[in-house]
Structures are given as C-alpha cells and as structure tokens.
Amino acid sequence: MTRPRILLVDDEPNLRKVLGALLEQDGFEVHAEEAAEPALARVRASPSDTFDAVITDLRMPGMDGIALLRALLSYDPHLPVIVLTAHGTVDSAVEAVKLGAFDYLEKPFDRAHIRAVLERAVATRVRSGPSMGAPAAETDDPSVAVGMVGDSPAMQAVREVIRTAAKSPSTVLITGESGTGKELVARALHLGSDRADGPFIRLNCAAIPPGLVESELFGHEKGAFTGAVSSRPGRFELADGGTLFLDEISEIPLSIQVKLLRAIQESEFERVGGVKTIRADLRIIAATNRDLVEVIAEKRFREDLYYRLNVVPIRLPALRERIEDLPALLAHFVERCNARLGKRVRGFDDDALARLSAYPWPGNIRELENLVERMVLFASSDVILAAELPEAFQADPSRTAGAGPVSGAGHLPQVRVPLSSLGMDLKEAVRLGSRMVEEVLIREALQQTGGNVTRSARLLGISRRSLQSKMKELGLRDEPPRAD
Ligand SMILES: Nc1ncnc2c1ncn2[C@@H]1O[C@H](COP(=O)(O)OP(=O)(O)OP(=O)(O)O)[C@@H](O)[C@H]1O
Ligand SMILES: [Mg+2]
Incomplete structure (x- = not known):
C-alpha cells in the first residue's frame, strides 16, 4: 500500500530534517520545501491527489503560511493543511483554522499528537479535483457559486431550499447517500448566508476517536486529560460568527449528545476541564448518510437531538434518481x-x-x-x-x-x-x-x-x-x- 504523502513547508532546515525524519519513521512519505512559493507551485503542478496533507510553518520569509493556506485552499478546498506554530503565535494558528486549516501543531512537538492529527487528516482526505478558480459567472445563487451542477426537478427543488434556508439561522440537516454532494450543499448554505465572511468550520464526527469528540467540539483546558499539554479552543469556538458543519453526525457518541444538544440550544458550553461558560454565535449544519430514525431505533442517537437538528431537512437525491x-x-x-x-x-x-x-x-x-x-x-x-x-x-x-x-x-x-x-x-x-x-x-x-x-x-x-x-x-x- 502506498504511504500517505506529506508536503512539509518550513524555512528552518533543522525543523525540516527533524520533523521530516519523525514522519518518515511513522510511515509517511515526506517532501519538503523551504518556502511557500515553490510549495504552491509544486502542488499546482502535480495531479490533484499527489499530497494527502500539507504541513506549513506560519512565519516564513516571502509568502507566509497564512497566504499559502489561502492559496492552497482556493486551489483545492479539500486539501488538509496543518499549520505549525511556536509558543506565542497560537492566535495566528487559531486564525488559520478559522480560514480553513485542518488543524495546528504547537512546537515543541508531541510525536503522538502529530501522528494522530496526520492520520485524521489523511483519513478524511477527500479526493476531489481542485476548483478551477472562481466560479464561472457572478451569481447570487449559492448553489451555482459552489459549482453545483444539475437542473433536474429534484435538483431544482434542492437549489430552492438552499436559497431560502441559507438566509435563515435555522439548523439544517442534510441527508443523502455517500457522494451525493452533502458537503457541497453545506458550503452553499454558508456562502449564501449573512455569515459568509465568517469561518466555515467542519468536523467529521466519524474520523475522531470517541474519547476525543468532546474536546474537539468544545475545546479543553491545559491538563484536562493526559496529553492536554496546553489549552485549545474547540470547533464551536472556532466557528464563532460563522458556520459549524458537523459531518457524519450519526457517529457522535451517545455520551456527548446531551452536551451537544445543550450547546446548540443555549449557544453556550464549557471546555473539557474548564469552569468558564463560553458563548459562541454560530449556525449548525449537520449531515449524515444514515437514516437517523433507524439510528434512534438502535438507541445510538437521541430523539431530542434529532428534532433539534432536523429543523430544515434537505434530502439529496441519489444520482440514479436524477x-x-x-x-x-x-x-x-x-x-x-x-x-x-x-x-x-x-x-x-x-x-x-x-x-x-x-x-x-x-x-x-x-x-x-x-x-x-x-x-x-x-x-x-x-x-x-x-x-x-x-x-x-x-x-x-x-x-x-x-x-x-x-x-x-x-x-x-x-x-x-x-x-x-x-x-x-x-x-x-x-x-x-x-x-x-x-x-x-x-x-x-x-x-x-x-x-x-x-x-x-x-x-x-x-x-x-x-x-x-x-x-x-x-x-x-x-x-x-x-x-x-
Ligand atoms: N451537483 C453537483 N455538481 C457538481 N459536483 C458535485 C455535485 N454534487 C457533488 N459534487 C462533487 O462530488 C464530490 C462529492 O461531494 P460531497 O463531498 O459533497 O459528497 P458527500 O455527500 O458529502 O459525500 P460523503 O457522504 O461521502 O461524505 C465532491 O467532489 C463534489 O464537489
Ligand atoms: Mg461528505
């Protein structure tokens, strides 16, 4: 089996050497660049799925890590980009995650953490072609703007719901078989909302070990559990002012569902190990390819959470139905x-x-x-x-x-x-x-x-x-x- 390919971008030769060697030992194939410009050129010149993830430093001479992140994501919105940060620059790392970075890694590095983050990135890597620059025409139809193709009656109905629902703050539940475009719809809803300038934060609930879901959602304080070497904001906090897309929501552990329900209902929550109540203003979009009613019957999903999420349902037709x-x-x-x-x-x-x-x-x-x-x-x-x-x-x-x-x-x-x-x-x-x-x-x-x-x-x-x-x-x- 091929090893996952990582592109490592850092101007520090020693860091490239040390981190590169660590990653190689952990089974990744590492390609290094010493600056953002050649890294970007390399990604653009390679076939779409050459790299499974990019790790980049934030501060570099010339183009910095944030600019690289923006350029990479506008080329391929699905490419997981992980930013490296030294103590004192955690704020810009958090900023990077709001801009769409997959996650950030703090120096000094914790090897197990790096490996866990990369494995998650590789596992969630969706192979899809890069977007070909800006959408073809200026449009205020969000489904057109994200490049959604198809004008069958079923898709026209979906586009209509997106137009209406985008403007409302209501929670949306998107259902549909695998590969029907659920994430595309979530992005359209965000783009068409008055939060379009805010962050679009995505969490794939199936890709996180059950024990870490709570801290991914709500963050944690330093020392909250073994491995919590510093405090981190969760996806709820990061999505403040924007949209939180909870993908594969059926996989949220039952034990977390009450907390999630409360956070959605009251817009407030606590970090793991924290006492302070945090408020965040965000819009929730959830997606699943499972029939949640069935999951409720299996006693793996709370009915009250289902009703709270299913305020605006959008069902995506399978391709064979259209x-x-x-x-x-x-x-x-x-x-x-x-x-x-x-x-x-x-x-x-x-x-x-x-x-x-x-x-x-x-x-x-x-x-x-x-x-x-x-x-x-x-x-x-x-x-x-x-x-x-x-x-x-x-x-x-x-x-x-x-x-x-x-x-x-x-x-x-x-x-x-x-x-x-x-x-x-x-x-x-x-x-x-x-x-x-x-x-x-x-x-x-x-x-x-x-x-x-x-x-x-x-x-x-x-x-x-x-x-x-x-x-x-x-x-x-x-x-x-x-x-x-
Ligand atoms: N109507 C469409 N027009 C053009 N491209 C589409 C359309 N729907 C989906 N796609 C493309 O198909 C791929 C799969 O879409 P997406 O990731 O949104 O599906 P999904 O329902 O989230 O799948 P999964 O359940 O596997 O996560 C993406 O590359 C997306 O851009
Ligand atoms: Mg998806």
Whole structure:
C-alpha cells in the first residue's frame, strides 16, 4: 500500500530534517520545501491527489503560511493543511483554522499528537479535483457559486431550499447517500448566508476517536486529560460568527449528545476541564448518510437531538434518481479534467452514455468524478467509447443494473495506452497504476467477505479505518458495522 504523502513547508532546515525524519519513521512519505512559493507551485503542478496533507510553518520569509493556506485552499478546498506554530503565535494558528486549516501543531512537538492529527487528516482526505478558480459567472445563487451542477426537478427543488434556508439561522440537516454532494450543499448554505465572511468550520464526527469528540467540539483546558499539554479552543469556538458543519453526525457518541444538544440550544458550553461558560454565535449544519430514525431505533442517537437538528431537512437525491443530470455532470467533469490534465477530450459517445445511464452509481457523484478523471487521463482519442469503460459498465444497459457496490471486482479499464498522449511521466503512471491495483484488490476483498469491512481490512492487512477511507475515495458504500 502506498504511504500517505506529506508536503512539509518550513524555512528552518533543522525543523525540516527533524520533523521530516519523525514522519518518515511513522510511515509517511515526506517532501519538503523551504518556502511557500515553490510549495504552491509544486502542488499546482502535480495531479490533484499527489499530497494527502500539507504541513506549513506560519512565519516564513516571502509568502507566509497564512497566504499559502489561502492559496492552497482556493486551489483545492479539500486539501488538509496543518499549520505549525511556536509558543506565542497560537492566535495566528487559531486564525488559520478559522480560514480553513485542518488543524495546528504547537512546537515543541508531541510525536503522538502529530501522528494522530496526520492520520485524521489523511483519513478524511477527500479526493476531489481542485476548483478551477472562481466560479464561472457572478451569481447570487449559492448553489451555482459552489459549482453545483444539475437542473433536474429534484435538483431544482434542492437549489430552492438552499436559497431560502441559507438566509435563515435555522439548523439544517442534510441527508443523502455517500457522494451525493452533502458537503457541497453545506458550503452553499454558508456562502449564501449573512455569515459568509465568517469561518466555515467542519468536523467529521466519524474520523475522531470517541474519547476525543468532546474536546474537539468544545475545546479543553491545559491538563484536562493526559496529553492536554496546553489549552485549545474547540470547533464551536472556532466557528464563532460563522458556520459549524458537523459531518457524519450519526457517529457522535451517545455520551456527548446531551452536551451537544445543550450547546446548540443555549449557544453556550464549557471546555473539557474548564469552569468558564463560553458563548459562541454560530449556525449548525449537520449531515449524515444514515437514516437517523433507524439510528434512534438502535438507541445510538437521541430523539431530542434529532428534532433539534432536523429543523430544515434537505434530502439529496441519489444520482440514479436524477440520472437526467448525467450529461451535464459528465460535461462538467470532463472539462475540469481537460483543464487539469492538458487533454482535449470532448466527451462520451452515445453508447457509452447509455451504459453510464444504466449504472446504479452506488458512490454517486464522487464515483462519477473519479471515473471521469481516469477515463480522461487514459483517453486515446477525443471521444470516449463504450468499449473503453471499465467492466462494471459492460453489462447490457437495458438490464437495470443491480450490481451491488462490491460486485464489480476485477475491473481495470481495458485500454491501450497511447504513449504519445500519456500526458505524464513513468513515475506518475506507475502511481496511477498502483491506485488501480489497489481498487481491484479492495473490491475483491469486499466481494469475498460479502461486503464486511472489518474482515476485508484484515484480509488486506490494513486498518478498518484506512479501508473505509479508501472505500470512500473509490465511491464504495460502507455498510454499517456488524458485530463480529
Ligand atoms: N451537483 C453537483 N455538481 C457538481 N459536483 C458535485 C455535485 N454534487 C457533488 N459534487 C462533487 O462530488 C464530490 C462529492 O461531494 P460531497 O463531498 O459533497 O459528497 P458527500 O455527500 O458529502 O459525500 P460523503 O457522504 O461521502 O461524505 C465532491 O467532489 C463534489 O464537489
Ligand atoms: Mg461528505
């Protein structure tokens, strides 16, 4: 399995050496730059998923860490950027998190903490293409501004709710299968609100060890627990004046749910180990791909919290329920990949389109996005033909595909690669190839275990968590954990 790739940016040679060595020992592949400008150039010149996270110092000659953070996030809003800070500059680190940094690390470093933060960053890394600069047209429609594509009746209804709900302070609960665009909707709601200039803070509740959820949400005071070497604000405080996006809310431990309910209802809370009551003015948006009513029935989610969150419900349709949006989505992703990969693909032929339309898309838009990226990369002519599609799409399109998410094992695209238009060097091609092999093996393991993630992870010799994050990248649905 490939090691996660980290880009480390610091002007201090010693720090690059020491931190770099630590990270290498912990299993990361480290690339270092001594200034922000070359780091930015490097990220822009690499394929979208080259780096799993960036660690950057704040104070550097030339472009500083904050400017680098802004530039990186406007290029790829999903890239986890972690800032380094010395004592005395914690305020600017907190500022950085409000601007969208994934987290910050304080010097002197605590190795276990660094590793935990990086693992979390890598696990939540969503592979998605960089945004192609500013949205095409000046618009005051927030769903357009975030690049949401699709005008099917179902999506028009969603856009309408976003327009209305964005302006209200009410809590929104976004539901929908994996990859349907829940995070995109959350960003649109923030952008369309009168808090658009405030921070948009995201917390993926599934990515945090249960014991740390409370301190992530509400912060902690120095010494509150082992490892709490200094006090830290939580996401509630950081979101003051803006929006707090609680992703995968079904995974919030039951023991924290009462505290969360109170914090939402009264806009006040205490840090872990703290006595002072803190007030924050924020708007909550929650998302889940689970049916919360079911989770309530399983006694893992409080009904009162559900009602408090579900003030404005937004349900995102699965791609197969609005398959009429497929042509527009394909055109959108093809154009984006062309720009990024320097290709000139015009699109898919009718036969290919028919096959794509008949596919059930368990991983929804994310799965579609990944497929388009691969197809454009390997396209041998300007039109992609049905025969070039992966095996999962080769079934008779008139038969409504019932292929479950894990049943398409063993499909590498059957394409002849025209070396003249490969558009990348050997190293990159090998990297892409190994990602494909990874996909085949993961699908195979899932098929052999009937979709059991725990057993598949064991078969593959990786942790359940990292299998889940890989499955997410590949647009494979994760079944709820089974007790085994
Ligand atoms: N309507 C759309 N138009 C264009 N791109 C979209 C649309 N919906 C989603 N996407 C893209 O698809 C990818 C997945 O979307 P997003 O991360 O918002 O999904 P999600 O519902 O949060 O998924 P998950 O449950 O897996 O976290 C992103 O790259 C997003 O930009
Ligand atoms: Mg999401």
